Amino acid sequence: MNEKIAVVTDSTTYLPDEVKKQLGINVIPLSVIIDGKSYREGEELSTADFYKKIKEAENFPTSSQPAPGEFIKLFEKLKEEGFDTVISIHLSSGISGTLQNAASAGELIDGLNVVAYDSELSCMAQGMFSIKAAEMALANEPLDRIISELDKIKKAQDAYFMVDDLNNLQRGGRLNGAQALVGSLLQIKPILHFSDKQIVLFEKVRTQKKALKRIEDILEVAIKNKNAEKAYVIHGNNPEKGETWRKHLEAKFPEVQFELSYFGPVIGTHLGEGALGLTWSIK
Numbered sequence: 001m002n003e004k005i006a007v008v009t010d011s012t013t014y015l016p017d018e019v020k021k022q023l024g025i026n027v028i029p030l031s032v033i034i035d036g037k038s039y040r041e042g043e044e045l046s047t048a049d050f051y052k053k054i055k056e057a058e059n060f061p062t063s064s065q066p067a068p069g070e071f072i073k074l075f076e077k078l079k080e081e082g083f084d085t086v087i088s089i090h091l092s093s094g095i096s097g098t099l100q101n102a103a104s105a106g107e108l109i110d111g112l113n114v115v116a117y118d119s120e121l122s123c124m125a126q127g128m129f130s131i132k133a134a135e136m137a138l139a140n141e142p143l144d145r146i147i148s149e150l151d152k153i154k155k156a157q158d159a160y161f162m163v164d165d166l167n168n169l170q171r172g173g174r175l176n177g178a179q180a181l182v183g184s185l186l187q188i189k190p191i192l193h194f195s196d197k198q199i200v201l202f203e204k205v206r207t208q209k210k211a212l213k214r215i216e217d218i219l220e221v222a223i224k225n226k227n228a229e230k231a232y233v234i235h236g237n238n239p240e241k242g243e244t245w246r247k248h249l250e251a252k253f254p255e256v257q258f259e260l261s262y263f264g265p266v267i268g269t270h271l272g273e274g275a276l277g278l279t280w281s282i283k
Contacts, residue, residue, distance in 0.1 A: 003113075005137040005146070006083040008074065010066065010098050011041040012091045013127035014264045023134035026078070028070055030098065032265040034061045041265045050265035051237040051273055063266045065098040071105030075112055085113040085143055089129045089150075091122040094197025095270075115143065117150060120197050124232040124261040125159040125279040153281055156226060160193045160202060160218060161234065161277030162211040191215060199270075208276075212245060215278050216252070223253060226282040231256050236263040236275035245276065256280070 009015070011029040020027060029040040032050060034057050039045035045053075054061050071088070078086055088106065090099040099118050106114025117133075119126035129150050136146045189211040191202045205211040219231070233249065235242030242260050250258045263271055 002140045003084040003143065004082055005085045005087060005143060006078045006081075007130055007134040007137055008071075008078075008086055008088040008102070009126065009130040010090050011264065012096075012122050012266050013130055014123055014261055014267075015127045015130065019131065023131065023138065025130050025134050026074060028066045028074060028098075028102075030066060030096070030266045031064045032061055032269055033064060035059055038064070039265070045265055047237070047262060047264045047268070050268060054269075054273075061265075061269045063096075063269045065096050065101055068101045068105040068108075071102050072108060075105060075109045075114060079109060079112045083112070085115065087115050087117055087133050087137070087143070087146060089117045089119055089126065089133060091126055092120045092194060092197045093118045094120070094194075095122070095199060113143075115147065117147070118197070120154065121157070121159050121194050121279070122267055123159075123234050123263060123277065123279065124259075125157060127232075127261070128157065128230070128279075128281050129153060156282035157279065158193070158218070158222060159277060159279035160191055160215045161271065161275055162189055162191050162205075162208065162215070163271050164189075164208075164236075164274035212276065216249065219249075219253070219256075219278065219280060222280065222282065223256065229256065229281065231258050231278060231280035232261045233258060234261045234263055234275075234277035234279065236268055236271055237273045238276075241274075242276065249278075 008026045011027055029043050031038045031040050034053050088102040090102060093099040099116050103116035119129050133146050188204045189208050190204050191211050191214060192199055193202045205214055233242050233246040246258045246260050263275055
């Protein structure tokens with residue numbers, strides 16, 4: 001008899017509601033704390049409201065991971081619904097303790113196999129893992145095959161992003177302070193990416209235009225070498241700029257399907273407004 005597999009992820013995937021509904025993906029929210037008040041991302045605070053609130057906030061916003069108790073509640077519910085296994089896919093363990101809390105909670109549920117999977121990334125890059133796992137689970141694929149497919153995606157996936165201001169990452173403790181200082185002094189537009197689960201500086205570029213062009217060049221090499229099939233342009237509260245870049249990329253690389261996504265409150269806390277990113281997966 002086939003095992004019944006549920007997919008859980010966290011709110012930092014910023015998956016469209018219709019995708020979550022259609023594929024039955026369960027989402028645990030992270031929270032953002034603004035001037036001492038905590039908001040569950042996507043439930044108590046929309047992305048638009050978040051960017052409005054931080055402009056008026058007295059203090060720098062912070063984010064917090066879901067408590068193990070939230071995972072326990074969801075896992076118990078899934079067990080009652082007849083699931084045997086849960087694949088819990090989360091943002092990089094190098095920038096958040098969310099994965100660890102999912103794993104700890106999973107150990108406390110008798111009769112349910114919880115597999116905590118580290119996307120080693122975030123946003124729609126992490127979303128791609130959740131979509132693939134949910135599609136395969138709906139097609140009754142076995143657990144080992146789903147995990148093997150996720151590992152393949154991990155090897156073939158990349159994500160680069162550019163921030164307008166490094167101070168957010170420095171204050172949030174997600175980037176080395178000296179790098180932030182150099183960036184602000186020289187008006188550098190740094191290109192960042194994930195390496196060994198951490199957000200690190202990939203390259204320093206003088207202007208936003210040059211930074212975007214550099215990311216395009218990296219994508220071009222990936223397409224030539226491995227055949228990229230799907231990509232997401234991700235924006236920090238600037239849909240117009242995101243859409244302009246998406247259209248430009250679509251015209252330049254017609255063989256790749258480009259979609260638009262966004263940096264919501266939790267990731268927006270660290271990257272700040274005006275950030276732009278590109279993530280893609282290879283066939």
